[in-house]
Amino acid sequence: MAATATFNEKVVSVTFSDRFKSHYNHIWLRDNCHCKQCYHDVTKQRLLDTFKIPTDIQPSSVEVDHVSSFLKVVWNNDEHLSTFSLSWLKANAYNPLPPGNEDEDDDVDYGSYSPWNKKGLRYFTPEVEYDDVISTTDGVKDWVNKTSAYGFCFVQNVPVDPIKTKELIERITFIKPTHYGGFWDFTADMSKNDTAYSNIEIPLHTDGTYWSEAPGYQSFHLLKHNGTGGTTSLSDGFNVAYTLKLLNPKYFELLSTVPVDFHCAGEEDVFIQPVVSRPIIIVDEQNKDKVVQIRWNNSDRSVLKIPKSFYQMNSTAMNVDFVETFYKAISAFRELLHDDEQEMFYQLRPGQLLLFDNWRVLHSRTSFTGERRMCGAYYSKDDFISRYKTLNNKREDLVAEL
Ligand SMILES: C[N+](C)(C)CCCC[C@H](N)C(=O)O
Ligand SMILES: O=C(O)CCC(=O)C(=O)O
Structure with missing residues (x-):
């Protein structure tokens, strides 16, 4: 089964290829954007100002890229594109925790x-x-x-x-x-x-x-x-x-x-x-x-x-x-x-x-x-x-x- 993603008002829900499904709050995803603008690639430090993220931020679209195994999220406030590898998302899943990691x-x-x-x-x-x-x-x-x-x-x-x-x-x-x-x-x-x-x-x-x-x-x-x-x-x-x-x-x-x-x-x-x-x-x-x-x-x-x-x-x-x-x-x-x-x-x-x-x-x-x-x-x-x-x-x- 290929991974899929959907979203509602509060969360993006990702179903992984092994059917494990986890939910990610929008602000959490936006805060953890690892693009070069939001995250220093060399120092591994956050560059993004967390406190400028609108608390009611929402995606305008979410999509799983099956070639790269990345989740792509475009945000509604400024059309910023965040990408997250599926393996990173699974490793950091919190709601629920990945199986075996409870x-x-x-x-x-x-x-x-x-x-x-x-x-x-x-x-x-x-x-x-x-x-x-x-x-x-x-x-x-x-x-x-x-x-x-x-x-x-x-x-x-x-x-x-x-x-x-x-x-x-x-x-x-x-x-x-x-x-x-x-x-x-x-x-x-x-x-x-x-x-x-x-x-x-x-x-x-x-x-x-x-x-x-x-x-x-x-x-x-x-x-x-x-x-x-x-x-x-x-x-x-x-x-x-x-x-x-x-x-x-x-x-x-x-x-x-x-x-x-x-x-x-x-x-x-x-x-x-x-x-x-x-x-x-x-x-x-x-x-x-x-x-x-x-x-x-x-x-x-x-x-x-x-x-x-x-x-x-x-x-x-x-x-x-x-x-x-x-x-x-x-x-x-x-x-x-x-x-x-x-x-x-x-x-x-x-x-x-x-x-x-x-x-x-x-x-x-x-x-x-x-x-x-x-x-x-x-x-x-x-x-x-x-x-x-x-x-x-x-x-x-x-x-x-x-
Ligand atoms: C190791 N060195 C000789 C430097 C100090 C030993 C200190 C022993 C001390 N009563 C304590 O518990 O810290
Ligand atoms: O002198 C020793 O053998 C150990 C001394 C000691 O216990 C210590 O320095 O914490």
């Missing part, structure tokens, strides 16, 4: 998530070789894809040199600067008044819980250690959150809805708290079954206040209950993170860089003796995902559906 979830596609616990990683370590990454784009792609899937990946046989390490990190994308610096190179000298710059134990945590947007990724390269301890552990926070949801849905609900503050205030001229408080387990607003970020650092957690939307003005007992349940919930979460079946221990060595997803995988370090020097950097989430997408797709396919 949950709208495939939009944020940056790699298949492979949950892990200790069993899953018993015979397998996500890793790549320095030489491959430094000299080939396929090597970078392999590194990015493994990091996306497992939430962490080692690079083996890295020169034990901070300059070469920075170069390696920058193979993926830009370094995200913070008050710790861009590329950091640190020892236990308390230069930043944070426990990371001491030799005491740091339990499983994500970094930057106190920023409005925590760093998406973090890398570590141990340059030197002449002493004992300083063991790293990793735990898949997404796997733990989903496990908590199964074992205790009430705690999951609490941790994914109660906003919790964290702070960074060790230095003279630093005082950071997020603009908007957010929960410890952040779920996708459109799909509450999907965990998108873990914010957890018990050392940096601020004083608990009952958020307004949870506070019971007329019930002291309910407020008592709230605090009691909150402490039980974080305790259950912490227990699962450190569970024997879940937490993986690694003794980092010079020559080995660890990159991990700081929104998903929590890290820890045991206390240590001796001199220990570590370098590394942060990336923002969006820069990494952009690199993932451009490495794994053809640019023309990515921009085709914009």
Whole structure:
């Protein structure tokens, strides 16, 4: 069956060759005109002034060109011609959504998530070789894809040199600067008044819980250690959150809805708290079954206040209950993170860089003796995902559906 199009006062209705039929509001179609006059072909930005479109705009004609597979619409106010490819129309159909796309979830596609616990990683370590990454784009792609899937990946046989390490990190994308610096190179000298710059134990945590947007990724390269301890552990926070949801849905609900503050205030001229408080387990607003970020650092957690939307003005007992349940919930979460079946221990060595997803995988370090020097950097989430997408797709396919 060939595609057809009709229109009424409100919508253009397109029936595709597979009989799928969708309706498009006139103003929506006019606003999304991708002709050279309305849309910058190179920058992929809108040139059209949306607010000059008459709100009651209508087509004077619609027609499907079967040779080019385009819908042609001529508008009644100025005879402007808009053309839309049928594949673009189908990909962007919203009323109804195309078959198989009803949950709208495939939009944020940056790699298949492979949950892990200790069993899953018993015979397998996500890793790549320095030489491959430094000299080939396929090597970078392999590194990015493994990091996306497992939430962490080692690079083996890295020169034990901070300059070469920075170069390696920058193979993926830009370094995200913070008050710790861009590329950091640190020892236990308390230069930043944070426990990371001491030799005491740091339990499983994500970094930057106190920023409005925590760093998406973090890398570590141990340059030197002449002493004992300083063991790293990793735990898949997404796997733990989903496990908590199964074992205790009430705690999951609490941790994914109660906003919790964290702070960074060790230095003279630093005082950071997020603009908007957010929960410890952040779920996708459109799909509450999907965990998108873990914010957890018990050392940096601020004083608990009952958020307004949870506070019971007329019930002291309910407020008592709230605090009691909150402490039980974080305790259950912490227990699962450190569970024997879940937490993986690694003794980092010079020559080995660890990159991990700081929104998903929590890290820890045991206390240590001796001199220990570590370098590394942060990336923002969006820069990494952009690199993932451009490495794994053809640019023309990515921009085709914009
Ligand atoms: C990684 N680097 C050493 C630069 C900073 C570490 C900061 C750790 C901190 N308590 C936090 O959660 O942010
Ligand atoms: O020193 C380490 O091994 C890690 C320190 C740490 O947890 C951090 O910098 O966030």
